[in-house]
Amino acid sequence: MQNPDFIIIGAGSSGCVMAERLSASGRHKVLVLEAGGDDRRFFVQMPLGYGKTFFDPKVNWMYRAEPDPGLAGNVDHWPRGRVLGGSSSINAMVWMRGNRADFDDWLAAGNPGWGSEDMWQAFRSVECAVIGDELNRGRTGPLNLFVPGATVHPLTRKWFEAGEAMGLPLNPDFNGESQDGIGLLEFTIHKGRRLSAARAFLRPAMKRPNVRVVTNAHVTSLTFDGSRVTGVTYRRGGKLVTISAGREVILSGGAVNSPQLLQLSGIGPAEHLKSLGIEVRRDNPNVGRNLEDHVGTNYTFRANCATINQQLGPWWGKLHAGLRYVLMRDGPLSVSLNQAGGFIRTDPDRPRPNMQLYFQAFSTVIPRPGERPILSPDPWPGFSIGWSNCRPRSRGEIMVRSSDPFEAPRISPNALSHEDDVAEMLATGKFIRRMAAAKPMADCIEAELLPGPDIVDDDAMIDDIRRRSGTVYHPVATCRMGPDPERAVVDPRLRVHGVDGLRVVDCSIFPNIIAGNTNAAAIAAAWRASELVLQDAG
Template identity: 35%
Template sequence: MPLVTGNLSSDTYDNIVVGGGSAGCLIAARLSEDRSRKVLLIEAGGADVDRPAMVEPALWSTNFGSDVDWRYRTVPQRHANGRVFDWNRGKVLGGCSSINATVWVWGHPSDFDRWAADGNTGWDFASLQPLFRQLETTLRSEDNDRRGTNGPMRLASTSCGVPLAEAFFEACGSAGHPRLSDVNGPVQEGSGTYDLTVAAGRRFSVVHAFLHPAIDRPNLTVLSRAEVDRLIFAGNDCVGVRCRHEGKLREFRASGEIILSAGALATPYLLMRSGIGNAADLGQVGIKVIHDLPGVGENLHDHCFINAFSAETAEPVHREGRLGAHLYTRSHEALSTPDIEVVISGGAIGLTDAPMEKCFSLQTALLRPLSRGRLTLAHRDGDIDIDPNYLAEKADIDALCTAVEKCSELAASAPISRHCTGKVRKPPHGKAQILEFIRNNMGTYWHPVGTCAMGAGKQAVVDASLRVHGLTNLRVADSSVMPSITTGNTLAPTLVIAEHAARRISLDTRA
């Protein structure tokens, strides 16, 4: 795709969408369905989504650290022995949907019901379920009564029949976890296979689902390699954006709304750079305050992830390293919904001199963290300080300790242990030792959310229609608006947020 598509001769559009990632591509495509509406989509990254690493699903991790990665890093995490974490985010059209692991998970119904219970009318699961279905095309014939079969996002189910995957299901069954045909749409407790945003063996990103079909519309302009510098305000009205393109600053104006869809890190960054945020924090770095909105950058959280067990096997594990099996379960019986996930996959961490094609791992994630951090400007024109504040809450530590113990129990079961024919890396015994193991080995699932949370409270940034509190003509629609993270990978919920926003904007424009 060329770096500029459509008509860039105009400086005024009806709508400007900032960020051509997962949410932004969808919103721009949806808004441009109205041929009377001129839409500009601005993306800081490039437009080449046809590189092998972004086409071949198994190569997803090779995108990290490349020129299509923003390569963010956290500040040292005081509850994780001062370690710094790489936060890889897509710097290309399609955003993370162009570089990530392609996993498609709805989330648990209670995730969305909790949003609604906090005052966000219309965000309960019953209201959102039709959107999930309308977004997807699944090949799961046994679940057609509740899954989508005619949506733009094409999905492939991971295959069963891989010996280690079947061993994992058998081990889960022996531990009392039911095997389900589909544990993802929506999330259910038990073991099963997951869906991937893959079609005909190739990545099928939001670019393929939404932007490519819309790209020839004369009312849609896509400008890539253009980094928005700040939003332009007239009083409390957001009237345009300033961006740097081909070494020059350029301004674009909007007669209608501007939609921020730059993601959980860049969206609050742009708001703060533009004078929207905590007045005291902005004053410290010399930014003129346009609107005091204390919640901008707060409520930052993410899914913790840890490789808990690795082993060498006698035979190659799987051609792509994907075994397609995982488990949703609870860290303790008092919970009513799953809060941890266990995944079995090919490859391993920490096994030296063992061929990766003959290794497998049990990995686990904390899906409902309570710890909250924040994102702040380091100085007026520079970097951001990213502090997820991992493991600040004791409940998160306890849940991860239990999750690691569950991995150990599954690994020790007969169905899985019989595949362990060589070197083994396993966690230590004892609560104190496991805790130290977690602090030294925990990583990220790359799911940051929450920094422009939706709600009505003091820390809320947007309302239930995703309008920024106290401002006009400005909405936020990406993972930053999640008041609390969803159970599982966040791509599908982010697209539901984008779809909800596009419909709301269209309705409000007609009104």
């Protein structure tokens, strides 16, 4: 495509939405550059296929964080989508808006147009939900949402009963007015197939003559005319190509790749860039910093009744599940493992839930290096109850290691480096044990396998939490939004401070992390951003 109006870097969750919205009128030519390849792969489209894509370099950047003191020195695996649809093509597909108050925090931080009312309207616009209040939930959007029914394992209902016995309400819609309680989750699954941002937004846009998508196009740098970004240079098939944008370049690389490309292009912490021989075009120490991420772990139990382990463990179980999926788009391969979850407050005086729960009628105690053993569970019946912190106070950073655009950046999460985060995780671990001891859940348990009945005092529990915790794959805020260029990377219209012709549109712009999975908010934020871009385009 010659002379595109908009160049979108990255066909991930946000980039796909931007491509669809900016091209819808037919007035603007849109070029999308994606470093990865096509998403039409069996294990991408099959919902439970994320067990395979978790360690597949064909669709996954396969990042590794730095050894983290807060995680007992462990090196965490950071999967990020490198394929059309980005991480929406390899994630667990949970659709979770987040807590309304979190978005009101965005507004209160000086970002007009980004409060809960604005974001709730964006959510309604993209959703086609089958549950919830019609005044609150979208019914006609391009993103069909699914709630599992017959595929939910019976053990899940017993977990609900145990939660209710402890005073937790059964929540029919976590994307409604309240997050509190436990219940079934919603997923970006439609007719037994993953409904990624590529399928919901980009594929329809690709049918238009004013849209071009180039895969395997790794953007190496932004091009400039003074302080204005004029276009990009990318490598494809061993060749470097430079192309200009008539209006704007929109960076949608995500929380890792967006700060990486800004830094490679000279926008970031000046001293760090100078030390690597990168010409500084805009000194902004916030680029790559303020990293927030949810950290999670789980307790695992041996059950005295059949779980999903018995469905997917033996060869005949795999064969049956595979045939059921191929022939009927049904069965355990057609849904996510985290079919249920919830939100709790570790202190009833907290104004909003601060911990997220996850329930899996499935266990993977036996380690399998190089594999996320979703399709190879333990040979005995087991299940897990997991949890993660909603608003961690720990902060990390993402920094380029060199001027080489093909070298992975240095990811330093600094997980559990704040004492409040550790205290929340400990309190929730104790809560999970009380939950497991409540009937009828207790009647289903033979033994606690992880961390085990010997781990009882606070120090031992904290040590276990550090050793077995890790990212739940929700990094945000590395190019955060705010009106003050001394504290933020982009302004409330997502324009990069001090640079013309460039916006960042993805989860890296979140001013603060939200309660729950972040993919839905990344999609809704892009929908909202497209309105701003089109307004400014006139």
